[in-house]
Amino acid sequence: MSDNARHPGTILKDQFLDPLGITPYRLAKSIGVHVSRVAEVIKGRRGISADTAVRLGLFFEVPPRWWLDMQAEYDIANCMRTTTIHDAVAPYEGINQVLVTPTGARRLSQSDTSLLKPDLVSIDAAQLDQLKRQAELSGRHSKRVATEVTYASGAVALVGTPL
Known part of the structure; x- marks a missing residue:
């Protein structure tokens, strides 16, 4: 876990879409979802669900778990930064x-x-x-x-x- 965990949508855009010249529109059409879902993910406004992870896994021919692990890492890093959870849990x-x-x-x-x-x-x-x-x-x-x-x-x- 990193204090600087990046949203998986940012990773998707910066490390997958941009290097391959794939637009959010093309990705959305290729994985069978509305372009707004992809746009929200790459802007960091929406997390990667299991459904999206499976679709991305099939598209890039990688394990869907990669995407879920990135999302979990991001979510956990955000939770670990808040002291309210630590104060609330006995x-x-x-x-x-x-x-x-x-x-x-x-x-x-x-x-x-x-x-x-x-x-x-x-x-x-x-x-x-x-x-x-x-x-x-x-x-x-x-x-x-x-x-x-x-x-x-x-x-x-x-x-x-x-x-």
């Missing part, structure tokens, strides 16, 4: 007794202690910098050290250990 109180991964969460029991001692721990400098920026935005929370953990099962998790 973190889960039992977070120190659970394992949270992208596939779900579960309570840790005494028999799960092996999960707390991973076989492999690695995090690159860019990930660490990103985590530090996120932590600075949420200053009211307890200080934690973030670590990427790969467990014996092959599962990967990003965990925070209180300092």
Whole structure:
């Protein structure tokens, strides 16, 4: 996530349409939408929906997820800049007794202690910098050290250990 995240419509125009000499009108006709939809997207007044992402993916022969990821990155960067969200959200109180991964969460029991001692721990400098920026935005929370953990099962998790 970047503090300077660009709207995906700007990226569409600057990095796809302009270099290829494609007009918004031509793109709209080629992907089967009204030209106003394309115009609103490239002006940053409208986000890229799943429908638009699929159409752009088919047109440029790229995964639709590219477009959705750009939109999500932009939306998240905008949300992270607002302190009202950070002030409004109270973190889960039992977070120190659970394992949270992208596939779900579960309570840790005494028999799960092996999960707390991973076989492999690695995090690159860019990930660490990103985590530090996120932590600075949420200053009211307890200080934690973030670590990427790969467990014996092959599962990967990003965990925070209180300092």
